[in-house]
Ligand SMILES: O=P(O)(O)OC[C@H]1O[C@](O)(COP(=O)(O)O)[C@@H](O)[C@@H]1O
């Protein structure tokens with residue numbers, strides 16, 4: 370047992386810089402990716418300080434403009450965007466596609482990489498001291514298209530070279546993949562990201578789901594059926610009681626799923642502007658899907674793998690389900706075989722529990 374005054378802190382672990390150095394070696398492409406991730410880490414460290422100051426840094430939750438699907442732009446969205454793009458100017462990045470900019474921001478057309486980024490995910494939570502994050506994806510620059518053109522970013526999910534997110538919570542952490550598994554780092558007080566695990570695995574079998582239940586009446590049949598079957602608990606077809614969580618910061622829901630399993634869903638629904646859900650493919654779904662797959666989890670558009678999609682628009686939305694691989698596969702079965710997936714009892718076959 371720990372003595373009250375015992376030093377129970379873990380020994381300092383390998384830094385992000387060392388991990389990237391070791392991974393990159395002398396490979397020129399890898400060194401560019403590593404430099405880009407380091408620049409993003411520097412931006413995220415600066416941002417974590419501003420977020421930690423909360424109201425002392427000014428009214429960060431001030432709404433500056435309202436978006437088409439209820440995503441108003443907050444002061445901290447703009448600050449975050451300025452910080453991450455500022456940090457990327459020192460990296461080998463030609464252009465950045467950000468949630469906060471209609472068009473790509475050109476940095477240096479000759480540089481070899483592109484970054485797609487959600488500078489601040491979960492911005493509706495800024496004033497409530499709940500975790501928010503930064504989500505990013507690194508792509509190769511194409512030789513055939515000007516990096517400032519949106520088309521330069523319309524790439525296949527499996528073209529991604531690296532992806533990750535930083536979560537600003539009680540502690541700041543980064544989940545990162547360069548295609549060699551999913552790595553977990555935590556930010557120490559001196560400003561260095563230190564390795565927690567280089568082999569993150571998403572558990573299966575955790576009876577927990579995350580979805581905004583207030584949209585129940587807007588969902589289509591397969592999504593209702595999936596959630597109904599969870600809610601029907603040990604007497605329903607899943608034969609166990611389920612727990613539910615919804616942080617309304619995808620990074621926070623993702624981080625929980627990386628620690629203990631479960632599933633996150635933001636499906637399309639019948640509300641205006643939500644036909645393809647809420648999440649953006651390039652800088653929300655693609656990076657989280659890459660992290661999930663590298664950790665043995667799954668990520669789909671409720672039907673097939675997200676990473677098998679090719680982006681068709683810079684700010685394109687996509688229905689999104691991710692988490693434990695067994696659960697993501699089950700969601701797909703409910704969509705692809707709605708009448709005959711054979712796993713739901715007749716009691717639940719025609720009506721939702723709430724309808
Ligand atoms: O408020 P809703 O509809 O439940 O949506 C919450 C979802 O929207 C998001 O906040 C979208 O991110 P942004 O804050 O970057 O717009 C997700 O992080 C979250 O899961």
Ligand SMILES: [Mg+2]
Pocket residue numbers: 487489490491619653
């Ligand atoms: Mg977001």
Ligand SMILES: [Mg+2]
Pocket residue numbers: 446468487488489490491492
């Ligand atoms: Mg955002």
